[in-house]
Amino acid sequence: MPDLSRRRLLTGAGIAVGAGAAAVAGAGLVRQAQPAPVQADAPGGAIPFHGAHQAGIATPVQDRLHFAAFDLSTDSREKVVAMLKAWTAAAVRLTAAQEVGGGATGAELAPPDDTGEAIGLPASRLTLTVGFGPSFFDKLKLPRPDRLKELPHFPADKLDPARSGGDLCVQACADDPQVAVHAVRNLVRIGFGTASVRWSQLGFGKTSSTTPDAQTPRNLMGFKDGTNNIAGTDHKELDEHVWVGDEGPEWMRGGSYLVARRIRMHIETWDRTSLKEQEDIFGRTKREGAPYGGTREHDPVVLDRMPIDSHVRLANPAALGGATILRRGYSFTDGSDGLGRLDAGLFFLAYQRDPEKGFIPIQRALAAKDTLNEYIQHVGSGVFACPGGVRPGAFWGQGLLA
């Protein structure tokens, strides 16, 4: 049997993985040594796959994203269960820097189970998070959670169906883009015949942080983005606004609803806008990120010091009866659009306990009035129910499908 570990030693804890771990290739579940939990902000380390919540939601935000939305090519629950079992087995290995199935260099006369481009790379804090779209429930004739509804149309939406929807999604985040791309590519291979990619999005330069003490990243408009976000360590806020509780359904407990929006930025127009106007649009200063009326980034937001139609004034929970989301977006550039303009923007990802109390009221307010709208356009959209965390030996969506 080949050495299936990408790196024999994971983290300073020096736990050996791979060759010694008993893994079952293909659809079978894997029983193996789990990597020791590492400091979540340690570069290269492994984030545990199992837990009360799926990793990749409150987890400190990694540098890179590969997001993929899939359509089912079957209405057979058995086939979907087999795929989710195989995906889970692969995800356990991928997030521990191990090759999937029989590895990248198994039997000579068959295509290898693992595509191989991550050989030698560390886990890179890879997280894999799965969600089910409304159409998943319709296709498989399963009861849909009350809170999982198609999003309403918002004024100025220009959604491309080819970049919207999807029966299920996988969010892969890692500090190394090759690790994230490898993970999604291998899941796509495993899903062949059961699910195929409908659309996908690569992202870089996280635009929001869940670690408030870290330096706040900047978006492509040059502003600090994520200042007033929920901290991944703030369990009270997470329980109140992000994690599904007793309201269920049972399989959604500890899970969350994800809204994904591909938001194009009209970068060229933005770059011709005065600094004063740019700052008025957000209600924050560009260099420091301070709210109008304050001097430091984390000074409190005082709504009536900001222009009435500024982004932060409109989106702040105090203006919206407490509506709160966990933001986890990434910048993207997908080359130019054929008209000499950069196809760039924000791939906005928001997690919440109930979209009707999170994304929807905030986006209604923004779509109606935000002065930022002149510089952006929502061109892709998806909403997904991300189940609670996976127990060792279980598989993604087991509570729903088993």
Ligand SMILES: C=CC1=C(C)c2cc3[nH]c(cc4nc(cc5[nH]c(cc1n2)c(C)c5CCC(=O)O)C(CCC(=O)O)=C4C)c(C)c3C=C
């Ligand atoms: C519906 C939700 C939101 C969308 C869509 C959205 C798009 C969007 N945002 C920025 C840049 C910034 N947003 C900032 C704050 C902020 N934005 C939202 C929600 C949406 N943004 C919220 C809830 C907040 C926090 C408001 C508060 O409580 O103060 C900021 C300021 C810094 C920060 O707190 O993060 C920036 C900058 C862009 C560029 C964009 C679409 C392309």
Ligand SMILES: [Fe+2]
């Ligand atoms: Fe925003």
